[in-house]
Amino acid sequence: MKLQRIGRSRGLALGAVAVVTSLTLAACGSDDNSDTDQGDPTKAANAADVTCGDKGELLAAGSSAQKNAMDQWVKDFQAACSGTTINYQANGSGAGIESFLAGKVAFAGSDAALKPEEVERSKEVCDSGQGINLPMVVGPIAVGYNLKGVDNLVLDAKTMAGIFDSKIKKWDDQSIKDLNPGVDLPSTPIQTVHRSDDSGTTKNFLQYLSAAAPDAWSYEADKKWPAKGGQSADGSSGVAAQVKQAEGSIGYFEISYADANQIKTVALDTGAGEPIVASTEAASKAIAEAKIVGQGNDLAMEVAYDTKAAGAYPISLVTYEIVCDKGNNSDTLKSVKAFLEYTASEAGQQSIADKGYAPLPTEVAEKVRKVIPTLS
Template sequence: MKLQRKNRVRALAVGALAVSGALALTACGSDDTSASGGAGGAAKTANIKCEGKGKLLASGSSAQKNAMDVWVQNYSGACKDTEINYQPTGSGAGVTTFLQGQTAFAGSDSALKPEEVTKSKQVCKGGKAIDLPMLGGPIAIGYNVPGVDNLVLDAETLAKIFDSKITNWNDKAIAKLNPGAKLPDLKIQAFHRSDDSGTTDNLTKYLKAAAPGAWKHEPAKKWEGEGGQAASGSSGVSSQVKQTSGAISYFELSYATSSKITTAKLNTGAKAPVEATTANASKAISEAKPAGEGDDLALKLNYTTKAEGAYPITLVTYEIACDKGNKAETLPATKSFLTYVASKDGQGALEALGYAPLPTEIADKVRKTVTTLS
């Protein structure tokens, strides 16, 4: 496991250099940061500037849960007067709760919609909600097929699997992509998220962009595909894949890594199928374009990239907060915590968890914007 972790960190660093010149990697402390804590987590608390006190409530993206666990642990270790309670309820539920004024910020794997920004003005007195990118990473396609450990899929085949048009693992379309593989005569058990999910939104944006003829549904946080089975959260669908023969689903890479779930490679039109790794996701995310206005830092991802080694099913997780009109009792701690998350130490804590840290120029913009929250 230690060797695998070192290899994963090394791969991320190489990919990061190719993407943006330099990613916001840790400047100090151990690389051995994990959700269980230890010396790595403790070493990253020295540069945290604590502000405010009391309880900070937040909820949303389950894809960022493993990162949030480490961020909260490290921050709480330095800031004893602040208790941060983050609930991984899913992006849709997190945004809804934030727009109801119940949380200080929300985590979402897709940017706010215009109608959500409009609604946020009721909560953000004198301002509105903005998107602050905090991490990136691949959405892995995890599967459980006995005897198959090097599966290749493409967008069209994946769309048909998740829309119940391909229902057996020895289907000719899958066989064509995997010559020589011993595909079993086994029913496909496709699992999707039961909750409104930014991960679902990003997956379906990829399917719609890369296989429009096969995926007729509009991208959305709510699952629109035909058939399949549902489970709640990234932990729910990954658990189903782990325990169900013939299963396939989608979830953030860290869930595949922690549960030792095999993931599919994607035939994107590049010379070789692309594996779901943080370095390969970073190559795809590097093609993202600014989509927000003013202090909103939303990004538009390129789901149809054919660049060598670029894994196109990616997400960027945003922390959503008011630019103005934050509650006085939670504003100092919110700014302090989000500043840490976007810092070199906060981003460096992502390495061993299967996430892609923000490119330096984006992290700089996030930190600058956080200082202006009021």
């Protein structure tokens, strides 16, 4: 079978207000923090003008799915804006949202949009405003596995639901064999691994199972893992580490974690004709079908998890930066706007292209860029 790879109080004072300056920022794709890139003419050709905010420390927290993107953005922004430190704690979407709603961070990263009740709570910390969702990161959630001698594995939503619900217990189960003719599948017990923390990545994965296999998956799609059985680990990095070391295991995490740990990933049989392997290109095709369902400046999106479009990888997520539309802390507002303006810019989006992320769809990116300057 051919595989297609295609005014609230937050305690975040930034110190004295600095004069806003424009600096040149190279959109680097490297993790090298040395100064040797400063004279690189290829990087200079990709430079973008960035307006810096106030000096001091800016606190943020949340999604581990966007950690690698955030690491790159922070490195680039701090290189341009001397004196501004951005501290992003990748502790999971649930923890990030709770920190935001408690007024402990200037913005939160989440792989799931705010729930209605969370929007109501946000009004307590967003003076005269409320929390809104700004799409910033697009990427596929890979399903990684560790099975000696099996380099290519195809699963569909129904079979995957049975595996993660502990109903399919061995790798040579007939349902898996039917999807992988000619593959020598061992009778190794299946060990599933899921997130132990409240996670937007979990919610996206569960939304896929619910939408694509409604008869086989009856659990509610939320940030907390609902099914019994399996092993749990903290964060995407923890799930990936456990899958890498345990023979017969399978788990879900962003594709960057699969690449970094050299973990084999499942190809999905979506009914499109050919199984689809997780890739940024395939994620882009799936996200292209997503719709903005938020109102006004809220840009929450609805993803088509049951898509059968050719080349579209359905387990794809949109990570949001959650921020107040009005009533932001005046001490942090300039820096929040400056940083988000960079992350949403063409240069910012391009800087994470080699880290397992796809650029925002053009029409979505343009809407995000119009909202950020209106934050107050």
